[in-house]
Amino acid sequence: MQAEYSAFIAAAYGISAVAILALFVWIFFDARAQRKALKGLEARGVRRRSDVAAPRNAESAR
Amino acid sequence: MTAMTDLSASAKPSRFSLLANPTRFLDLSGKVQPWLYGVALVAVAAGVFLGLTAPADYQQGATVEIMFIHVPFAWLAMMIWTVMSLSALGTLVWRHPLADVSIKAAAPIGAVFTALCLITGSIWGRPMWGTWWVWDARLTSVFVLFLMYLGLIALTRALEEPGKAARPAAILVLVGFVNIPIIKFSVDWWNTLHQPASVMRMGGPAMPAAYLTPLLVSAVGFTLLFFALHLTAMRTEILRRRVAALSRLAARRAEA
Numbered sequence: 001m002q003a004e005y006s007a008f009i010a011a012a013y014g015i016s017a018v019a020i021l022a023l024f025v026w027i028f029f030d031a032r033a034q035r036k037a038l039k040g041l042e043a044r045g046v047r048r049r050s051d052v053a054a055p056r057n058a059e060s061a062r
Numbered sequence: 063m064t065a066m067t068d069l070s071a072s073a074k075p076s077r078f079s080l081l082a083n084p085t086r087f088l089d090l091s092g093k094v095q096p097w098l099y100g101v102a103l104v105a106v107a108a109g110v111f112l113g114l115t116a117p118a119d120y121q122q123g124a125t126v127e128i129m130f131i132h133v134p135f136a137w138l139a140m141m142i143w144t145v146m147s148l149s150a151l152g153t154l155v156w157r158h159p160l161a162d163v164s165i166k167a168a169a170p171i172g173a174v175f176t177a178l179c180l181i182t183g184s185i186w187g188r189p190m191w192g193t194w195w196v197w198d199a200r201l202t203s204v205f206v207l208f209l210m211y212l213g214l215i216a217l218t219r220a221l222e223e224p225g226k227a228a229r230p231a232a233i234l235v236l237v238g239f240v241n242i243p244i245i246k247f248s249v250d251w252w253n254t255l256h257q258p259a260s261v262m263r264m265g266g267p268a269m270p271a272a273y274l275t276p277l278l279v280s281a282v283g284f285t286l287l288f289f290a291l292h293l294t295a296m297r298t299e300i301l302r303r304r305v306a307a308l309s310r311l312a313a314r315r316a317e318a
Contacts, residue, residue: 005124008189012128012182013110016135020287023174027294034301041305046312048304 082159084300091293098293102286109134109280116272128186130276133261134284135179139207140242142172142288146214147239150232160296162228163303165235166218167295171288173211180204191255199252203245210238224303 113130146168152161183201184194195201214234221227249258261267267274 005189008185009124009127012131012185015181015185016131016178019174019178023171024291027171027291027298031294031298031301034298034305037305038301038308041308041312044312046308046315048308 084159084163087160088297088300091297095290095293095297098286098290102283102290105279105283106287107283109276109278109283112276113280116276119273122190125186125189126273128182129273130280131284132179132182132186133277134281135175135182136204137281138284138288139172139176139179139204140245141285142168142175143207143210143235143239143242145292146172146235147242150235153228153232154236160300162225162231163296163299164292165214165228165231166224167299168292169211169214169218171291171295173208173215175284175288176204176208176211180208187255193255196255198254198256199248200245200254200256203241203248207238207241207245210234210241214238224299224306 109130114127116127116130118124119126146165149161149164149168152158153165180201183204187196188194214231217234218227218231246259248254249256260269261274261277269277
């Protein structure tokens, strides 16, 4: 009886693990892409007004 | 600590307005984030382990193991919409600058957990009910919730300028909130294949500790996991808006 259910249980856990992992990977890479884009802009000297007043604030001073 | 000193000179702002400052939010959330992921991971692992080693149910056999993920996903599907509804109030009533960021960041996470709730429920239903799907009150109302998540994702990403979709998105979230009590009480109001509530019910949980403990640990774990993912997605959304603003600024400078 257990064996005939194990495929259902494995499928439920497996699909959930894959979906949550994919969600995490997407969120992680999106975060990295935005951090990179912001660093790139700051490296080109484009800053927010609040950071122009205090340039020490910017972490990306090359 | 050092960052606090420049604030202490002026009148002390409330915690609410402190969090309204995106830069301060980025500082605080960055510190909380790794701990949240750590505790969530431990709790999910413990809940799933206890669940998979729980004794087989006398009626459902080993398929009861699906409950330890299916029920937390269902709980999250409703809780995330509720979190977004509170954020919607933040947008419409207080014009909190992070409220719209919260809604936009939460929607895809909510959609994934709602989809997983439907999928795991379907996989559980096949051996126990003899069918993958029925159009009854509980299943249909959760499916409608899933469609609302998809609609919200489309709306929050439809307009180029990020703040523009804030009000319509907040209104959609609040209108959609009527579905949450309908989902919760659908099993009491209508005839459905789905079993009635067995944890959050009058008279306390109707479940032995061998099932209730892993279920609660797993639910806490997935809830913390949502808040960790939500925090990361919110931080990213703040950065995305800065990138957009700076790109416009750079374009304007290039023209001048």
